[in-house]
Amino acid sequence: MSRVAYVNGNYLPHSQATVHIEDRGYQFADAVYEVWSVFDGRLGDLDGHMTRLHRSLTELKIPIPMTKQALKRVLDETIRRNRVTNGILYLQVSRGTAPRDHAFPIDTPPSVVVTAKRIDLRKGEALAAKGAAGVTRPDIRWGRCDIKTVGLLPNVLAKQAAREAGAYECLMYDEMGLVTEGSSTNAWIVDENGKLRTRDTQANILRGVTRTQLLAMIAEEGVELDERPFSVEEAKRAREVFVTASSTFVMPLVSLDGTRIGDGKPGPIATRLRERYIDDTRRDAI
Numbered sequence: 001m002s003r004v005a006y007v008n009g010n011y012l013p014h015s016q017a018t019v020h021i022e023d024r025g026y027q028f029a030d031a032v033y034e035v036w037s038v039f040d041g042r043l044g045d046l047d048g049h050m051t052r053l054h055r056s057l058t059e060l061k062i063p064i065p066m067t068k069q070a071l072k073r074v075l076d077e078t079i080r081r082n083r084v085t086n087g088i089l090y091l092q093v094s095r096g097t098a099p100r101d102h103a104f105p106i107d108t109p110p111s112v113v114v115t116a117k118r119i120d121l122r123k124g125e126a127l128a129a130k131g132a133a134g135v136t137r138p139d140i141r142w143g144r145c146d147i148k149t150v151g152l153l154p155n156v157l158a159k160q161a162a163r164e165a166g167a168y169e170c171l172m173y174d175e176m177g178l179v180t181e182g183s184s185t186n187a188w189i190v191d192e193n194g195k196l197r198t199r200d201t202q203a204n205i206l207r208g209v210t211r212t213q214l215l216a217m218i219a220e221e222g223v224e225l226d227e228r229p230f231s232v233e234e235a236k237r238a239r240e241v242f243v244t245a246s247s248t249f250v251m252p253l254v255s256l257d258g259t260r261i262g263d264g265k266p267g268p269i270a271t272r273l274r275e276r277y278i279d280d281t282r283r284d285a286i
């Protein structure tokens with residue numbers, strides 16, 4: 001029997017059940033989900049999952065897509081159409097489809113997807129009777145910011161914080177108060193002693209292509225660079241602060257949390273590097 005999925009108001013065969021390529025779940029992991037057990041065609045702990053779903057949506061400020069009663073009808077109908085007696089029901093709610101931009105889209109309805117799968121309870125019983133094996137690994141959720149993954153939900157929340165504060169970018173810092181990077185950029189300062197600084201690239205930040213290009217330019221320009229982390233306080237006292245990315249080039253930040261940086265105008269180093277980055281990249285574009 002072919003499986004049926006619920007997608008935004010329609011029940012569709014799995015092969016035709018799709019969301020848009022700019023669905024934010026797909027592009028940013030900007031989505032939440034629940035998995036229910038299904039026993040004898042009925043949902044296990046309906047309220048426990050509904051409560052957590054509501055909480056997850058509220059925490060991420062994703063609009064509640066429908067009432068609990070309406071959602072229950074969709075869940076039941078998906079079970080019925082898939083003739084699931086024992087199995088699991090999967091629900092995913094994303095922030096919806098919108099042109100790619102880290103910050104939340106305005107007036108965008110969430111995407112709702114529900115799928116159901118049959119499970120042969122006897123298999124689980126057989127394994128449980130025998131017992132199962134386990135392994136251990138360090139918990140790296142998510143310590144691998146060097147990988148350019150689409151798991152960008154923390155970045156989305158940081159960018160949204162910037163937007164809500166009327167700012168362009170949010171610099172993120174670690175547990176030591178040291179700036180890691182921007183929500184979608186690498187971060188730099190010209191410190192109070194005039195030294196250009198940016199964090200070294202380890203697992204905790206993305207090795208920006210723009211950053212790498214800039215390192216070469218900086219060496220050519222004869223500007224001294226210190227690849228060393230800087231604190232939020234150092235950034236606020238810095239002569240210049242700027243961020244870099246392929247989409248942003250070199251963007252001076254003239255305030256941080258409302259504190260004016262330098263004289264409140266783009267500084268000479270950021271201005272020079274921006275010009276040079278644009279000129280060189282345009283010239284060498286192939």
Ligand code: PDD
Pocket residue numbers: 155181182183184185186206207208209210211244245246247
């Ligand atoms: N972002 N750090 C993060 C977290 C980024 O998402 C990006 C780029 C950078 C800069 O990388 P590059 O110089 O290679 O563009 C650093 C892109 C532009 C984006 O997500 O839209």
